[in-house]
Amino acid sequence: MSIKGKAYIVGAYEHPLRKAPNHSVSQLHAECAKGALEDAGLTKNDIDGYFCAGDAPGANVWSMANYMNLKQLKHVDSTDMGGCSYLVHVAHAAEAIAAGKCNVALVTLAGRPNSEGSSGTQVRDRGVNLPDAPFEMPYSPVTVNLYAMCAMRHMYEYGTTSEQLAWVKVAASHHAQHNPNAMLRNLVTVEEVVNSPMISDPLHRLDCCVVSDGGGAVIVAKPEIARSLKRPLVKITGAGESTKGQMGGNVDLTYSGAAWTGPRSFEMAGCKPSDIKYASIYDSFTITVVMQIEDLGFCKKGEGGKFVSDGNLISGTGKLPFNTDGGGLCNNHPANRGGMTKILEAVRQLRGEAHPAVQVKNCNLALAHGTGGALGHRHGSATLIMERE
Amino acid sequence: MATPAQDRKLRDPALNPGDQPYFDACAEGKLLIKKCGDCGEVHHYPRALCPFCFSSKVDWMQTKGTGVIYTYSVTRRGGPVPYCIAYVTLDEGPKMMTNIVDCDLDSIKVGQKVKVVFKKTENGSSVPMFTPA
Numbered sequence: 001m002s003i004k005g006k007a008y009i010v011g012a013y014e015h016p017l018r019k020a021p022n023h024s025v026s027q028l029h030a031e032c033a034k035g036a037l038e039d040a041g042l043t044k045n046d047i048d049g050y051f052c053a054g055d056a057p058g059a060n061v062w063s064m065a066n067y068m069n070l071k072q073l074k075h076v077d078s079t080d081m082g083g084c085s086y087l088v089h090v091a092h093a094a095e096a097i098a099a100g101k102c103n104v105a106l107v108t109l110a111g112r113p114n115s116e117g118s119s120g121t122q123v124r125d126r127g128v129n130l131p132d133a134p135f136e137m138p139y140s141p142v143t144v145n146l147y148a149m150c151a152m153r154h155m156y157e158y159g160t161t162s163e164q165l166a167w168v169k170v171a172a173s174h175h176a177q178h179n180p181n182a183m184l185r186n187l188v189t190v191e192e193v194v195n196s197p198m199i200s201d202p203l204h205r206l207d208c209c210v211v212s213d214g215g216g217a218v219i220v221a222k223p224e225i226a227r228s229l230k231r232p233l234v235k236i237t238g239a240g241e242s243t244k245g246q247m248g249g250n251v252d253l254t255y256s257g258a259a260w261t262g263p264r265s266f267e268m269a270g271c272k273p274s275d276i277k278y279a280s281i282y283d284s285f286t287i288t289v290v291m292q293i294e295d296l297g298f299c300k301k302g303e304g305g306k307f308v309s310d311g312n313l314i315s316g317t318g319k320l321p322f323n324t325d326g327g328g329l330c331n332n333h334p335a336n337r338g339g340m341t342k343i344l345e346a347v348r349q350l351r352g353e354a355h356p357a358v359q360v361k362n363c364n365l366a367l368a369h370g371t372g373g374a375l376g377h378r379h380g381s382a383t384l385i386m387e388r389e
Numbered sequence: 390m391a392t393p394a395q396d397r398k399l400r401d402p403a404l405n406p407g408d409q410p411y412f413d414a415c416a417e418g419k420l421l422i423k424k425c426g427d428c429g430e431v432h433h434y435p436r437a438l439c440p441f442c443f444s445s446k447v448d449w450m451q452t453k454g455t456g457v458i459y460t461y462s463v464t465r466r467g468g469p470v471p472y473c474i475a476y477v478t479l480d481e482g483p484k485m486m487t488n489i490v491d492c493d494l495d496s497i498k499v500g501q502k503v504k505v506v507f508k509k510t511e512n513g514s515s516v517p518m519f520t521p522a
Contacts, residue, residue, distance in 0.1 A: 121467020123400070134402035134412075135434035138516040139488045140464070145474045148462035156460070156499040200464040248432040248440035249422075249483025251476055253460060377486070 002268050003091065006098035008226035009234040009386065011040025011219030012347040014325075014340075018183045018332060020213040021115040026057050026067045028110035032217035033068060040219045041229050042104060044068065047219075049075040049102030051093060053085035055111045055215075055335040064108065075102040081241070081380035082372020083282065083337040085109075086218070088382045090343060091239035093220040103222050110215025111335025118211055118336060120144040121199065132246075136377065143336075144208060144285070146376025148200040150253045151287035155202060157254055157302065160290065162202055164305030166193035168286040169206050169329050171313035176326025178355040183210045184330040193286075207286040209328035209338065216340040218347070232351040238269025238385035245378040257381025258295035258369055266297070269385040271365060273297040276385075278349040278360045279320055280342035280368040283327040289313075292369055293320070296383065315358040324349065324358035339370035343384065350388040364388045392463065392494040395470040399510040407437055410449055415515035420505045422483055424450040433483035454505035455480050455522060463494045477503055477519050491520040 013035030015028060023031075029052070037043060050065050050073050057063045061076040075096045081088050086109050093105035120143040126133060154160045170190055176182040193206040226233055240261030266272055273296060281296075283289045290304035298320055299307040307320075315321035325331045325345040328338040346366040348354045354363075366386050373379035402412065414421045424431045425439035426446035432439065439447050461475035473489040475497075489497050491506060503519035510516060 119467060121464065128403070129405065131405060131436065132434055134404050134408050136486050138399045138402055138510055139474050139486055139518075140397075140400070140468065140472060141474060141486065142464065142467065144467075145462045145464045148464075149460040149474065149476065152462055152499065153460040197466065199466045200462045202462075246434075246484070248430070249434075249485070251459065251484040253476070 001095065001098060003094035003098055003239060004237045004268055005235055007094035007220050007222060007236050009090065009218055009236065009347050010221045010226050010229055010231055011036035011042065012344050013039050014216045014332065014344045015110065015214040015334070016181045017214050018181070018212040019114050020112055023112070025110055025112060026064060028215045029056060029064050029108045030068050032110055032215045033106055033108050036106070036217035036219050040231060042219060044070065046104045047106045048073060049093060049096055049105030051077045051089035051105060051107040053078060053109070054080040055109055055337055075105070081382060083284070084339040084370030084372040084380050084382040085337065086340040086343060087368060087370045087384045088241045090218060090220055090236065090384055091241060091382070094236045094239070097220065097222045103225060105220040106217065107220065108215065108217045109335055109337060109340040111337070112213040113211050113336050114213040120208055141377065143374060144203055145200040146374035147285040147287055148203045149376045150291065151202050153253045154287060154291065158305065160305035162194045163190050164309050165207055165286040165290060166190040167309045167311070168283065168289045168313065169193050171311060171318065172283065172323055172327045172329040174314045175324045175358050176330030178357040179326050179331055182326040182331040183212050203285055203287070209284050209333045210330065211336065212332050212334055214332055214334035216334065216344050218343055233389035234347050234350045235387045235389045236384065237387045238265035239383065240264035241380070241382045243378070243380050253376060255301065256291050256295050256371060256375050257379060258292045258383065261381045261383040262296035265383040265385050271385065275365055276367045277363045278324070278346065278366040279322050280346045281322050282338050282342060282370040283323055283329045284338060284371070288371060288375065291375065296367070296369060315360055321360050324354050339382065342368040342370050346386055350386055392471050394473070394490045394492055394494055397468065397470050397472060399508060399516060401510045401512045401514055402516065411435055412514055415507055415517055418507060420452045420454045420517045421449045422452055422479065422481060423447045431481050431483055433485045452479055452481050456503055456519070458489065458497065458499055458501045458503055459484050460499055461489060461497055463497070473497055475519070488518045489520065490518045
């Protein structure tokens with residue numbers, strides 16, 4: 001079943017805080033839900049579908065549904081795909097709406113890794129019964145070195161350079177300077193990125209995203225409801241989701257699941273990469289952006305480093321304006337999960353509500369793409385294509 | 390500049406049923422992978438079902454313990470000492486996550502030939518790591 005045109009994003013909200021030591025995680029979720037409902041012009045009682053992921057207290061739907069006192073939900077979904085969960089949720093919400101299972105779906109994300117002292121160099125406890133853990137955990141895989149291994153192989157196979165990766169951060173900083181809520185608002189240069197401390201070869205400190213508290217929420221609704229509201233119409237036209245792992249030992253770190261979710265999404269939406277006016281691309285690290293830009297088809301495999309160079313991702317001057325909120329690299333990466341903020345900035349762009357300095361002219365077609373887990377061993381991928389009607 | 394590899398505390402592998410023979414072999418200085426008796430493919434990490442054909446006729450197979458570095462990263466911040474995580478392509482085919490040890494971490498290169506060595510975890514299990522051949 002194609003979800004093309006079956007549902008709209010009618011509400012969107014990003015929590016303004018980046019450090020929230022005095023907020024509970026459930027409070028952050030609920031404040032995001034409230035913000036998205038107010039943005040849409042709907043009320044809590046209009047919600048009949050609820051989606052959340054592993055960042056929600058208890059990693060289930062009933063704890064937050066109970067906290068917010070959501071009544072008589074007709075459809076719930078706690079799919080956890082790490083950082084890209086929320087892109088998957090929007091697609092699943094569109095499917096549920098198309099199937100008549102609900103009319104107004106709420107998706108929330110929130111967390112406090114900044115207040116809780118989380119870091120990408122920590123070995124995280126990943127739970128019990130994991131089949132891979134005995135064969136990996138003694139080697140201390142952490143978020144940053146799992147992505148660094150992708151970058152190292154990319155450099156080896158394609159000649160990608162640290163300076164090329166740095167351009168991704170430079171572009172993000174150009175956008176973040178206009179975002180009053182962004183965690184890092186200073187412009188940075190290629191030299192500053194490559195001269196920042198080496199965290200895990202070849203990734204420097206400024207190749208890494210921020211660790212922030214906060215969250216976000218979106219409301220997805222059926223067409224009749226979307227048209228009854230006063231907000232610009234953001235129609236969901238294409239989506240794809242997948243996972244990629246180590247393939248029984250045939251590990252290939254040069255590409256991500258975007259190589260599968262991108263083409264499927266474009267086919268459903270009936271468009272091609274060159275039609276996209278704005279792209280939100282998951283930027284846990286600079287290499288994440290380079291690999292996904294290739295995999296989504298914005299350039300050939302191996303040419304991502306060249307593609308992102310010389311300001312090509314900067315709104316107003318580059319061919320592919322990306323992450324105009326400053327992205328995870330400069331603005332926000334709440335709960336260590338950047339998928340929600342990818343959707344939110346795409347919605348702002350399609351509505352014409354991005355900051356005037358970064359708003360893409362006539363932005364009628366946007367893509368948002370996310371990853372979850374880590375590209376260096378196992379990850380989820382999700383793509384969403386949206387159109388202004 | 391050189392960054393000599395240093396010993397660090399290694400987490401004990403939290404074994405699942407079926408994993409013990411692999412670590413028993415490590416204690417004897419042998420690195421095992423699994424081979425499917427039906428499709429003939431080898432795989433890693435070891436599973437009870439072949440990840441290629443789902444046959445349950447999978448058996449342990451001893452490797453030569455040699456391979457080349459597919460990719461690596463020296464993590465310089467966050468831990469008590471720098472360490473090198475890597476994927477090594479075994480001569481038998483599969484790539485395995487590991488650490489590169491007993492060398493200057495700044496001299497490690499993709500494509501470098503390596504051989505297995507065994508290091509003890511906090512509670513005395515042996516885990517396979519690699520060092521330049």
